[in-house]
Amino acid sequence: MPSDPAAMTFVRVLVEKAAALCGFDDKQIGGIVLAVDEACTNIIRHQYENRHDERIDIAVIADEADGRLRFIIRDYGPTREADDFRGRDLADVRPGGLGLHLIRQIMDTVEYSPADGGGMQLELAKGVPAGVEGQ
Amino acid sequence: MAFGNKKDKSAGRLAISQSEQGGATVVKLGGEVDLNVSPVLRDHLKSLVQEQRKVVVLDMSDVPYIDSSGVATLVECLQGVSRYGGVLRLAALGDRTRSVFEISRLDSVFAMRPTVEEAIKG
Numbered sequence: 001m002p003s004d005p006a007a008m009t010f011v012r013v014l015v016e017k018a019a020a021l022c023g024f025d026d027k028q029i030g031g032i033v034l035a036v037d038e039a040c041t042n043i044i045r046h047q048y049e050n051r052h053d054e055r056i057d058i059a060v061i062a063d064e065a066d067g068r069l070r071f072i073i074r075d076y077g078p079t080r081e082a083d084d085f086r087g088r089d090l091a092d093v094r095p096g097g098l099g100l101h102l103i104r105q106i107m108d109t110v111e112y113s114p115a116d117g118g119g120m121q122l123e124l125a126k127g128v129p130a131g132v133e134g135q
Numbered sequence: 136m137a138f139g140n141k142k143d144k145s146a147g148r149l150a151i152s153q154s155e156q157g158g159a160t161v162v163k164l165g166g167e168v169d170l171n172v173s174p175v176l177r178d179h180l181k182s183l184v185q186e187q188r189k190v191v192v193l194d195m196s197d198v199p200y201i202d203s204s205g206v207a208t209l210v211e212c213l214q215g216v217s218r219y220g221g222v223l224r225l226a227a228l229g230d231r232t233r234s235v236f237e238i239s240r241l242d243s244v245f246a247m248r249p250t251v252e253e254a255i256k257g
Contacts, residue, residue: 005171009148012167012200030200030231031238037202041170098203098239105238 003044003054003075008037011058015071018060022069022128031106032069032126038099039073039122047077047120068108068125076119082112148172150197151179157255159190165197168205177208184215191216192254196227201235213245222246226254 001007015036019029040056048054059072085100104110109125149172150165160183168176183191193209195201209225216223224246228236236242248254 005169008169008171009167027230027234030234033200034202034235037169041202041204044170098206102203102235102238 001040001056001058002052003048003056004052005041005044008040011040012037014060018062019069022062024069024126024129028126028129035103035106035124036071036073038103039071039124042099043073043075043077043120047075062128068127070109070123070125073122073124074115074119076115078120079114079118080112080120085112149176151176153179156192156251159192159255160188161192161194161251161255163194163197167200168198168208169200169202170204173202173204173208176205177211180208180212181215184212184219187219187221188216189221190255191221191223192251193223193225194227194251194254195225195229195232196251198232199229201232203235203239206235206239206241209245210241224248224254226251 001011012033015033016029019032024032036058040058043056044050044052055076057072057074059074061070061072063070103124107124107126109123111123113121113123115121148166149168150163152163152165154161154163162179162183164176166172180191191212209223213223226248227250228247233242233247236245236247246254
């Protein structure tokens with residue numbers, strides 16, 4: 001997808017569909033959509049400094065054996081240390097800085113790593129609800 | 136902007152309409168509040184803060200989605216309104232929208248009411 005905020009509606013629809021197929025309930029689906037959206041908008045704002053003509057790759061993996069819904073989100077911006085991606089203290093009520101906190105609250109796994117060839121890769125994963133089979 | 140008047144505008148996919156009801160300025164939002172439209176919402180709310188509106192009610196009943204940029208915009212408005220002793224109340228949030236405030240631990244910071252009518256009353 002392009003690093004254009006206008007494209008995020010399309011991404012949200014796809015993520016919602018994937019999460020629904022995996023058996024998450026409505027509130028969980030809303031959270032997963034939010035987490036992926038926040039991850040992409042963080043890339044647009046911080047990795048690409050609001051340039052809207054860069055590239056973001058998103059892979060969606062729903063593996064029954066793995067039991068998790070996974071998203072691999074890759075950008076081609078600067079390569080940073082994983083420790084650079086930290087949320088802020090929520091006790092400090094102010095605009096901004098919420099995105100990463102939301103992602104960490106919603107997803108079971110949030111792992112940043114340098115991508116091969118430059119840029120960053122983020123893996124987000126959430127365990128599929130028990131009792132859901134055949135996804 | 137005259138009391139009793141209603142004005143509408145849309146920004147991308149976000150529709151913003153405003154009216155005066157029971158002494159409150161009611162701003163009805165329609166559409167997703169995301170990074171794409173938050174700047175326009177911010178400008179609209181900033182104008183209300185500059186006009187020092189005493190009671191601002193945001194009708195969220197037609198907002199199916201809000202991201203952190205939208206929440207940040209509302210935090211900024213809340214802080215601006217509080218500075219001159221005004222109040223900002225959020226009304227009619229859906230489950231998903233409310234959940235974003237809960238995860239952000241901002242549900243106790245904002246005054247939230249089930250309906251616009253209750254938000255106008257206090």
